[in-house]
Amino acid sequence: MSRKDQLLRLLFALDRHFDDASISPAHMGRWDELKRQVVRMKEGLDLALTVLVSGAPENEEKVRRALEHVRYGLGEG
Secondary structure, rough: OOHHHHHHHHHHHHHHHHHOOOOOOHEEEEEEEEHHHHHHHHHHHHHHHHHHOOOHHHHHHHHHHHHHHHHHHOOOO
């Protein structure tokens, strides 16, 4: 199983855990925020990898967007 598949399975399992009625709304909100940051970082890294593999100079905008996603996930954006 790839690391991407492992990450997606973990996110799905945690979604199911936090859907439980016994979990407080505050904890659910924290999970949603963390999940949003993890997903943005993953998308940014996927985009950055795509740009690096293609190596085309017209991809400067894609690189900028990828870095924004990663910085957001790190809490810097």
